[in-house]
Amino acid sequence: MGFIIVKKEKYAIIQINNRLDSLNSREFKEIVQELIKEFNYLIFDCSGMDFMDSTGLGALVSSLKYINQASGKLTIANLQSKPRIVFEITRAYKIFDVYNTVEEAEKALFVE
Numbered sequence: 775m776g777f778i779i780v781k782k783e784k785y786a787i788i789q790i791n792n793r794l795d796s797l798n799s800r801e802f803k804e805i806v807q808e809l810i811k812e813f814n815y816l817i818f819d820c821s822g823m824d825f826m827d828s829t830g831l832g833a834l835v836s837s838l839k840y841i842n843q844a845s846g847k848l849t850i851a852n853l854q855s856k857p858r859i860v861f862e863i864t865r866a867y868k869i870f871d872v873y874n875t876v877e878e879a880e881k882a883l884f885v886e
Contacts, residue, residue, distance in 0.1 A: 777805055785815035785883055787876065791822035794830030794857075802830075806837040814846030817879045821852035826860050838869065847871075849879035 776798050778789040786809050794802060809816060818834070834850075841848045849871045853861060861867045873879040 777802060779805065779809070781813070784813070785817065785880075786813045787817045787819050789819040789822060793825040794823055794833060795825065795827040796829040799829045799833035802833045803836050806833075807840060810840050810844050810846065814841070814844050815883045816841060816846070816848050817876060817883065818848070818850045819852055819876050819879075820850060820854060820857060821876075823857055824854055826857040828860075830857075831860055831864060831866060834866070834870070847883055849873060849882050851876045851879040 776791055776793075778791065780787040780789070788802075788805065788809070790802070806816070816837070818837075838848050851873045852875065853872055861870070861872070871879075871882055873882060
């Protein structure tokens with residue numbers, strides 16, 4: 775399974791498993807758009823994501839745009855080594871709030 779959604783009281787967690795790439799980025803963006811109708815706060819748990827290409831990064835950027843338009847907040851947790859390299863090369867860490875754990879990301883959602 776590529777994505778697991780955990781709904782909490784005020785936010786949702788999307789666990790991304792295996793890959794985020796050209797094969798599943800459209801599905802991912804559709805999931806995010808649907809969740810934003812219900813939640814303004816999202817966490818992307820990347821603990822199971824071992825690969826991300828430029829299309830996957832584009833899906834994350836699109837998700838950030840959607841959540842910003844909804845006046846919400848997005849955090850990323852558990853970024854693994856290969857996707858982290860993509861973040862470092864593209865400097866995506868400058869536009870995303872990235873945390874080492876889901877717990878840290880949860881705390882950060884509601885801090886101004």
